[in-house]
Amino acid sequence: DGGITQSPKYLFRKEGQNVTLSCEQNLNHDAMYWYRQDPGQGLRLIYYSQIVNDFQKGDIAEGYSVSREKKESFPLTVTSAQKNPTAFYLCASSIGRRTDTQYFGPGTRLTVL
Amino acid sequence: AQSVTQLGSHVSVSEGALVLLRCNYSSSVPPYLFWYVQYPNQGLQLLLKYTTGATLVKGINGFEAEFKKSETSFHLTKPSAHMSDAAEYFCAVSAGYGGSQGNLIFGKGTKLSVKP
Numbered sequence: 001d002g003g004i005t006q007s008p009k010y011l012f013r014k015e016g017q018n019v020t021l022s023c024e025q026n027l028n029h030d031a032m033y034w035y036r037q038d039p040g041q042g043l044r045l046i047y048y049s050q051i052v053n054d055f056q057k058g059d060i061a062e063g064y065s066v067s068r069e070k071k072e073s074f075p076l077t078v079t080s081a082q083k084n085p086t087a088f089y090l091c092a093s094s095i096g097r098r099t100d101t102q103y104f105g106p107g108t109r110l111t112v113l
Numbered sequence: 114a115q116s117v118t119q120l121g122s123h124v125s126v127s128e129g130a131l132v133l134l135r136c137n138y139s140s141s142v143p144p145y146l147f148w149y150v151q152y153p154n155q156g157l158q159l160l161l162k163y164t165t166g167a168t169l170v171k172g173i174n175g176f177e178a179e180f181k182k183s184e185t186s187f188h189l190t191k192p193s194a195h196m197s198d199a200a201e202y203f204c205a206v207s208a209g210y211g212g213s214q215g216n217l218i219f220g221k222g223t224k225l226s227v228k229p
Contacts, residue, residue: 004156031215040122042203042221043157050212058216090156096215098207099145099164104156 002027004105006091011110013078013085021076021108023091029103031096032074036060037088037107046089049074050096078110086112115140115206119220127228132176132191134223136204139185145207146187147217148178152200160202163187174198199227 004025013019035043045058049068063082078085092102120135145164149157161172168180178189201224208216
């Protein structure tokens, strides 16, 4: 089955720790995206990548980092510089044109202890 | 620049009643518009989208939306609500051309409750 997988589903982090969220897709999509979701805030774009080995900051990139070494994979690291990381994180992918649907993974809920 | 406004963060309807979720957009280029649904603790799923052609778009689960350029609106409707429609709904518009052309700008969402 084609789709997007995110792991883990739940993640707990102590203050001062970096954590990495996994996102893998087998849809052969060029573009991948990371969003943060907070109650009442909608989806806010953290980083996006239109092609392998290239990525761009979104609206709220501070305290986050990404890599795109393979077409299928777009991991997100939440660093200790992110002051309020508790949120629901969603990964998506698309072909990358304006008309294209973004397909979403099931999400990772990160909680800082 | 592109933006989306969803009117009403919470909407409550009775089972069998009409569902109307409002979305207004702003776009400096011809807009492509999307509606997504999210069930609790899950990812988003596409309901329908407007790109070109017919302005009345039909989607999954009996939902439809009409693109009205003069009103800059893309409201989502369903004639008869089911309990299973209870979820959060997001309207989105495509970004402009260039390096971010595949990006979507999302509204803040409308949570739909369905009363028995």
